[in-house]
Amino acid sequence: MTVTNGADWTADEMMSVAAARALRDGTACFVGIGLPSKAANLARRTHAPSLVLIYESGTIGAKPAWLPLSIGDGILAETADTVVSVPEVFNYWLQPGRIQTGFLGAAQIDRFGNINTTVIGPDYRQPKVRLPGAGGAPEIAASCREVIVIVRQSARAFVERVDFVTSFGYGHGPGDRERLGLRGRGPVLVITDLGVLEPDPGTCELTLTKLHAGITVEQARAATGWELAVSPRLGTTEPPTEEELRTLRALEGATRREP
Amino acid sequence: MAEVVSLREAVAELVHDGDTVALEGFTHLIPVAAGHEIIRQGRRDLTLVRLTPDIVYDQMIGAGCARKLIFSWGGNPGVGSLHRFRDAVQNSWPGPLEIEEHSHAGMANRYVAAASGLPFAVLRGYVGTDLPAHTPTVKPITCPFTGEALTAVQALDLDVGIVHAQRADRSGNVQLWGIIGVQKETVLAARRALVTVEEVVDELDDRPGAVVLPSWTVACVAAVPGGARPSYAQGYYDRDNDSYRAWDPISRDRDAFTAWLSEQVMAPGGSR
Numbered sequence: 001m002t003v004t005n006g007a008d009w010t011a012d013e014m015m016s017v018a019a020a021r022a023l024r025d026g027t028a029c030f031v032g033i034g035l036p037s038k039a040a041n042l043a044r045r046t047h048a049p050s051l052v053l054i055y056e057s058g059t060i061g062a063k064p065a066w067l068p069l070s071i072g073d074g075i076l077a078e079t080a081d082t083v084v085s086v087p088e089v090f091n092y093w094l095q096p097g098r099i100q101t102g103f104l105g106a107a108q109i110d111r112f113g114n115i116n117t118t119v120i121g122p123d124y125r126q127p128k129v130r131l132p133g134a135g136g137a138p139e140i141a142a143s144c145r146e147v148i149v150i151v152r153q154s155a156r157a158f159v160e161r162v163d164f165v166t167s168f169g170y171g172h173g174p175g176d177r178e179r180l181g182l183r184g185r186g187p188v189l190v191i192t193d194l195g196v197l198e199p200d201p202g203t204c205e206l207t208l209t210k211l212h213a214g215i216t217v218e219q220a221r222a223a224t225g226w227e228l229a230v231s232p233r234l235g236t237t238e239p240p241t242e243e244e245l246r247t248l249r250a251l252e253g254a255t256r257r258e259p
Numbered sequence: 260m261a262e263v264v265s266l267r268e269a270v271a272e273l274v275h276d277g278d279t280v281a282l283e284g285f286t287h288l289i290p291v292a293a294g295h296e297i298i299r300q301g302r303r304d305l306t307l308v309r310l311t312p313d314i315v316y317d318q319m320i321g322a323g324c325a326r327k328l329i330f331s332w333g334g335n336p337g338v339g340s341l342h343r344f345r346d347a348v349q350n351s352w353p354g355p356l357e358i359e360e361h362s363h364a365g366m367a368n369r370y371v372a373a374a375s376g377l378p379f380a381v382l383r384g385y386v387g388t389d390l391p392a393h394t395p396t397v398k399p400i401t402c403p404f405t406g407e408a409l410t411a412v413q414a415l416d417l418d419v420g421i422v423h424a425q426r427a428d429r430s431g432n433v434q435l436w437g438i439i440g441v442q443k444e445t446v447l448a449a450r451r452a453l454v455t456v457e458e459v460v461d462e463l464d465d466r467p468g469a470v471v472l473p474s475w476t477v478a479c480v481a482a483v484p485g486g487a488r489p490s491y492a493q494g495y496y497d498r499d500n501d502s503y504r505a506w507d508p509i510s511r512d513r514d515a516f517t518a519w520l521s522e523q524v525m526a527p528g529g530s531r
Contacts, residue, residue: 033336034337057440058285058439059438068337069336069338069498070500070503071286072336073286073498074287074491074498077438085440085444086440086441087441090363095383118390124389129349130348132333133330133331133360134332134363134388134390135311135362136362136364138385139362142386165387165388165389166388168386176387181408182387258500
């Protein structure tokens with residue numbers, strides 16, 4: 001376990017805790033697998049017991065006792081309020097805007113919050129790296145009322161312009177979402193292992209608004225592939241509480257012991 | 260009426276070289292044994308279709324069965340990439356693999372259109388993404404009532420649809436439950452459907468939320484207990500997550516993969 005700055009939590013734990021806190025109790029959240037699922041399940045165990053977790057496998061209101069490895073593990077179906085087909089989860093539940101928060105990861109994210117999970121390299125037909133692809137993300141990014149992205153920050157992942165737009169953020173800037181008729185607000189928070197970025201209300205450019213405890217602006221700049229703007233009201237994330245850390249570690253422990 | 264036959268007979272009868280074939284299962288009820296039987300019977304030039312091609316498609320691609328893949332998310336869930344798929348796309352090994360790429364919502368609606376006997380389906384999707392520029396089966400469409408700009412996706416008509424299910428009765432009526440994914444749409448979108456099942460029973464008793472596919476919608480039913488492993492069949496066995504993790508090092512290396520294929524699939528007594 002990597003320990004940052006002598007603190008008794010890791011950068012990844014801080015990221016999961018910060019992301020969990022961003023989810024409001026009583027709302028519905030469309031959850032991607034991996035970091036989003038971890039944070040959403042932490043939120044449900046701490047301040048948001050009535051958070052409704054929706055996975056693209058059609059499991060609505062899943063309450064897993066440990067973190068599923070895939071978006072369709074049996075524990076999701078067994079604990080869900082209802083299980084619907086894949087056409088239904090996208091057409092009846094996501095598309096009309098019933099879901100408050102879309103919670104996504106990213107391989108690349110750019111200055112305007114566009115996400116790439118398709119290919120690395122300039123030529124789609126001759127990619128340098130072939131990534132898994134879109135999954136449910138393009139429509140989650142378009143139709144959830146807001147999107148939260150959770151991703152480890154590095155200059156490789158935080159690029160000036162993504163090689164491929166898999167999921168639309170703010171395109172090239174203000175007005176692009178509206179011109180395309182997208183109904184959700186788009187990415188409102190990008191939570192990393194270093195801090196939090198938010199779109200500037202005027203330019204839509206992702207701007208550093210919070211640093212996690214012990215992280216410097218220079219570290220955040222070095223881990224960003226564009227000239228990172230810093231909010232004049234730059235804040236600091238509250239460190240994880242003992243309860244948050246205990247709950248997160250218990251969740252990870254239950255996942256390792258998964259029957 | 261569905262014929263209840265062996266898996267070998269069903270694949271021999273229904274799956275031909277050059278066919279468009281979907282082996283569906285959204286993490287649950289994946290017809291893995293049927294995929295291995297297709298490899299054993301040496302099918303070639305298939306267009307493989309699936310929302311979530313996972314390790315059985317990685318195996319079929321590595322074994323040289325596929326000419327083209329139509330998909331929306333190609334990975335080993337929670338583990339990482341599909342390395343045989345990557346090797347085919349990036350290095351044309353064992354041969355070139357054409358791809359046609361969608362989102363889950365688009366793929367799901369393409370099955371719905373085919374199951375509905377329509378030429379296309381309409382959705383709010385793909386807008387602003389780079390997918391339509393590379394995928395000719397996605398087009399903009401204007402709503403004839405409101406003038407709103409929407410997206411059309413072409414129906415995904417299948418030669419063969421293959422799914423796994425919990426059980427069937429002796430007449431070939433199929434019952435499945437839990438995560439149902441696009442199992443029903445796959446069967447109804449296909450000219451010929453094959454369902455592998457955990458067991459054939461005298462009578463299908465009630466299950467909450469179960470999907471029933473009447474016998475006359477399915478060409479062949481084959482009893483293949485454990486036929487979804489390492490995925491799972493709710494009520495029968497759990498997902499074998501360790502097998503998904505173990506696939507990663509095997510699939511990274513061409514020699515390790517080739518050895519695995521001959522030991523686990525091609526050898527007499529290998530898988531099923």
